[in-house]
Amino acid sequence: MKITVKRDSAFEIYELEDGAYTLLEALNKIKRELDNTLSFSSGCRSSVCGSCAMRVNEKEVLACSYKVQEGDLIEPLNNMPVIRDLVVDMDKSYEMNVKAKAWIKTINSEAVLDHEAEKINEVQSDCILCGSCYSSCPVYAVNGEFLGPFSLTRVWKYVSDKRENDAAEKIDTIQTNGIWDCTLCNNCTVVCPQNISSKADIEKLRVRSSMFGYSDPNFGSFGGGFDGGFGFDGSPSF
Numbered sequence: 001m002k003i004t005v006k007r008d009s010a011f012e013i014y015e016l017e018d019g020a021y022t023l024l025e026a027l028n029k030i031k032r033e034l035d036n037t038l039s040f041s042s043g044c045r046s047s048v049c050g051s052c053a054m055r056v057n058e059k060e061v062l063a064c065s066y067k068v069q070e071g072d073l074i075e076p077l078n079n080m081p082v083i084r085d086l087v088v089d090m091d092k093s094y095e096m097n098v099k100a101k102a103w104i105k106t107i108n109s110e111a112v113l114d115h116e117a118e119k120i121n122e123v124q125s126d127c128i129l130c131g132s133c134y135s136s137c138p139v140y141a142v143n144g145e146f147l148g149p150f151s152l153t154r155v156w157k158y159v160s161d162k163r164e165n166d167a168a169e170k171i172d173t174i175q176t177n178g179i180w181d182c183t184l185c186n187n188c189t190v191v192c193p194q195n196i197s198s199k200a201d202i203e204k205l206r207v208r209s210s211m212f213g214y215s216d217p218n219f220g221s222f223g224g225g226f227d228g229g230f231g232f233d234g235s236p237s238f
Helices: 023-033 091-099 115-120 132-136 149-159 167-173 187-191 198-211
Strands: 002-006 011-015 053-056 059-062 073-075 082-084
Touching: 002 023, 053 132, 059 132, 059 187, 091 149, 132 149, 132 187, 149 167, 149 198, 167 198, 187 198
Parallel strands: 002 073
Antiparallel strands: 002 011, 053 059, 053 073
16 A cells, blocks of 8 residues: 655655554554654544644545545645644644634623533534644635634634623624635535534624624625625525
């Protein structure tokens, strides 16, 4: 079985014995037996830490859960500087959480978080910050300051949290380089290993923004935009 790995300035083909390997097992085998200069990141090996995210055949996967196949092309994540081989610098993507103010700012001490309230943003809490959604997002090709899928998902998590007393500030923050820059292509949802739909969360934030008096600036000149919580086709988006 042969697989191709993108190195710093070239593509390297490695030949492995046929077998049922995860990609991470295959990379470790290459490093131990064929080429100890190959660099990649890994951690828990259980699809929990997200540190082994990379691209296979132009799609983001976790190397510890993907079963490697004949002819696979392995590349580092997109939209991030490559440190070496398959290792990327994720600092800028994490900085978007700070720019988006993706945290609880003011706690409403009287809010009771019952089971129903917990269910509202339960899925968003499962984000492992692997960067797959950030890598798959096409918006960065034209706007490197876009807040991005996982930061906006986090914002929705806290905007929808009844313990947050100042959701308005978060809504204000995501109007620039935020929810209206998303193309709703759904790439982020397709590649998320935790089955989180950042697209759906961004749509919810658009609806919530309309409740705070905001509208899509791209549609402003047509007098249209989001009104009353409806999507592009006039039907509810979620």
